[in-house]
Amino acid sequence: MSPLSLGIQTLFALIAFAGNSVLCRLALQDNAIDPNSFTIIRLSSGALILCVLMALQLKSLQFISRPSLGRLKQASFLFIYAACFSFAYVLLGTAAGALLLFVTVQLTMLLTQYLQGRRSTGLELFGLCLALGSFMIWMGPNASRPDLTGALLMVAAGIAWAFYTIAGKQSQQPQLDTAQNFLFSLCFIVILMPIYLWQNTLNLSYNGILLAISSGAITSGLGYWLWYRVLPAFSSLSAGVMQLSVPILAAAGGFIWNQEQVTMTFILASSGILGGIFLVLYSAHLASKRTH
Numbered sequence: 001m002s003p004l005s006l007g008i009q010t011l012f013a014l015i016a017f018a019g020n021s022v023l024c025r026l027a028l029q030d031n032a033i034d035p036n037s038f039t040i041i042r043l044s045s046g047a048l049i050l051c052v053l054m055a056l057q058l059k060s061l062q063f064i065s066r067p068s069l070g071r072l073k074q075a076s077f078l079f080i081y082a083a084c085f086s087f088a089y090v091l092l093g094t095a096a097g098a099l100l101l102f103v104t105v106q107l108t109m110l111l112t113q114y115l116q117g118r119r120s121t122g123l124e125l126f127g128l129c130l131a132l133g134s135f136m137i138w139m140g141p142n143a144s145r146p147d148l149t150g151a152l153l154m155v156a157a158g159i160a161w162a163f164y165t166i167a168g169k170q171s172q173q174p175q176l177d178t179a180q181n182f183l184f185s186l187c188f189i190v191i192l193m194p195i196y197l198w199q200n201t202l203n204l205s206y207n208g209i210l211l212a213i214s215s216g217a218i219t220s221g222l223g224y225w226l227w228y229r230v231l232p233a234f235s236s237l238s239a240g241v242m243q244l245s246v247p248i249l250a251a252a253g254g255f256i257w258n259q260e261q262v263t264m265t266f267i268l269a270s271s272g273i274l275g276g277i278f279l280v281l282y283s284a285h286l287a288s289k290r291t292h
Helices: 003-029 035-058 069-091 094-115 122-142 148-168 174-199 206-233 236-257 264-291
Strands: none
Touching: 003 035, 003 069, 003 206, 003 236, 035 069, 035 174, 035 206, 069 094, 069 148, 069 174, 094 122, 094 148, 094 236, 122 236, 122 264, 148 174, 148 206, 148 236, 174 206, 236 264
8 A cells, every 4th residue: 555545545534533423422412312322323334334345345245254252352342432432422521522532542552552562762752742732732621520420431432442443453354354343243232222221212313313324334334444444554552643633633624614713722732733643653654664
């Protein structure tokens, strides 16, 4: 994959993440759908679109086979992330949720990389601190004190997404792996069924269903497939730091499409985050040149 193609596909994957957050917040904050139904429809529509694409490509359904333990593990990470993410955003504000999610993802991936024996360079650590610091400065003043239950759910979502990302670094067939991950994540939705009886929260509307389908089929299914395509090219630290750009992309979309005001804090924070990402990626590039 050429550097230009890698960069374009990575950008589209990150834009899909930003779009996914926007769709989820629109659906849940407007009470257009309950979080349980949103999660089930999101995973189901993602599985459907990816399996249809795989069937058309292979002209068979042989890819639907008995899952291995490793496949079920990846599918469980996807399910835990999707479920916790939906329920957390009912209890958290946008800024507090984003802060908890992306800092948790970054710290989990950094700790995992450390435990695997790969030490970060000084330039990487400086870039990480610059990106994280800029992110927290931007989000911090806007983030109210989070609900404890919501905070714990979002931390769980962040840990699950970090492990899902780490698993994707080993992907040799990203479209097949993503399709199977979504398909077998449906094995776990039985866990959500008792919530309908316990909380009596079934709430469906045309708009909510449409948002959940869009989130599942486009920004989740296709977006996560792209993410698995590009992940092998990046270190765990690089992949984690890049995701700090997602809230920036979501906010930029709001400025473009909703005519929201561009603040100096946003400009400075964006510069810091993007600068930190550049330093981490540049350090990884230098390390790669030295090993070759």
